[in-house]
Amino acid sequence: METREFSVCSGEEKMRLDMFLCKHLPHKSRSYVQNLIENKRVKVNKKIKKSSYKVNCEDNVIVTLPDPVEMNIKGEDIPIDILYEDTDIIVVNKPQGMIVHPASGVYTGTLVNALLNHCSDLSGINGVMRPGIVHRIDKDTSGILVVAKNDNAHNKLAQQLKDHSMTREYIALVEGVLKEDNGIVDKPIARHPRDKVKMAVVHGGKRAVTHYEVIKRFKSNTLIKCVLETGRTHQIRVHMAYIGHPLVGDPVYGYKKQRFRLDGQLLHARKLGFVHPSTGRYMEFETEIPDYFKKIIDIIDKGHV
Template identity: 60%
Template sequence: MNRTVFIVDEKEQGTRIDKYLAQALEEKSRSFIQGLIEKDSILVNNKIIKSNYKLKPFDRIEVTLPEAELLKVEPENIKLDILYEDKDIIVVNKAQGMVVHPAPGNYNGTLVNALLFHCKDLSSINGVIRPGIVHRIDKDTSGVLVIAKNDDAHNKLSEQLKDHSMKREYYALIEGRLKNDSGRIDKPLGRNKKDRLKMGIVEDGKRAVTHYEVIERYNGYTLIKCILETGRTHQIRVHMASIGFPLVGDPLYGFKRQKFKVQGQMLHAKTLGFIHPGQNKYIEFTTDLPEYFKDIIDKLRNETI
């Protein structure tokens, strides 16, 4: 068991304990905290409390976290759209709706499950849950990903991500007609303090930079290309929403009323380029937009005629 102690600051007086701990404990949701309280795994001044307990200055909070569950990720015979493969890497075109790696509540049907069935040699740097995974894209974002088959390839690809030399271009359909043909968004990103499922523009967040170019304008919509200078969680989605042009279909940052029935944000990782870790030469992969994406673009083009 892992025990953590917090001493409440005077400025936190009156805050609910579940809200306080959801912010204090990295990556822990409010519902997770409430579950710990129900199991008497959280004590205040050595006493059992309820989730609605309101903090007092200098309260001593003791949190007992359960041991991390050891998981065995099973190979699954799931079809992959493989663009390229050799002894060092696999490049795939991930479909919309596929989760990249297992996580609580979603241990099956992921890209990792499919990769484990397809090949046995994946890098081990990110552990049993994320073997071979160098970078990821959201469940409802489609497009190109590179997977490392060995640790040397993983390290070399990770360095390219870190120094921003890996080429990553996305196509996104956004709400509204952008007036500028191009632009640059430089706003720091971090966990939304009011809703931990979301990311947000926060002053003490990590620097995030997105470049965008208009590909085509329609009646009330714009197709853009986004070029990532950094690669933060939900970066394109949050950045475009922050300037008033959220992605079509985005369930977290988009408009509540949607014209098109789509399963998630209309975002496609179209181009990925990098120095091959084994051959030391630049290679690049570009994929077409998914059929559902192209169908909506065709409808919008017809509306503008």
């Protein structure tokens, strides 16, 4: 194990402990740093502190970094729809039903497994379980993701997510008929206080902002475009359910009794735009909604339900 020691300098006082460490461990993600703190691998003046602790001038911060874990996630010959690729990035169109990266108990069949079979040069910032993964979409949400092939690309893309300059547009079919042509849901999201599987609008949660616009109204549904200003877990699903219009097919936040036999929510990450990490050129990618999504729209448009 490697031990690193840092002193808090002038200008750094009152920073959160996790943010202070992110500054001094620039190639580690904030979630990685928070995990170190939660696992008591960080001491301030020889005492365990929480991520929210505000450091003081001349505090002594000692971090014990775990030994690197040998890569045990294997590449698999799984077809992937690659929209663009160069030496820095891969842009993929993920199908519904595919998990983005391995997690506890799930080590095969993910997008990461497919990517590792396609190429070996993925960024290592997020560790062995999430190589190259800058952002995620839910298993049953389809659409566009950008993957980093090196740490420099990863850091620059992650910064765009952080400063909300990355364009992320989704198409969703929701229950009910929205009255307003457009709107903004600005409500904080956190883990549900009673059901840890779910997220919820919770006072004191992380700020979450979703912009929505009506594309087409049907008798009992509305097709909408959603643009993310922030990127919280299940954000669109939680926000639309909060305003009384859950996504069609959503097994967690949707109606208990569903009219269609679907494998998950009708949500598609249609458009993704960002500044290329090396060239500085703005790039934008767009895909059509999947056939199963189109089929449901056609059914309700013709009044068959």
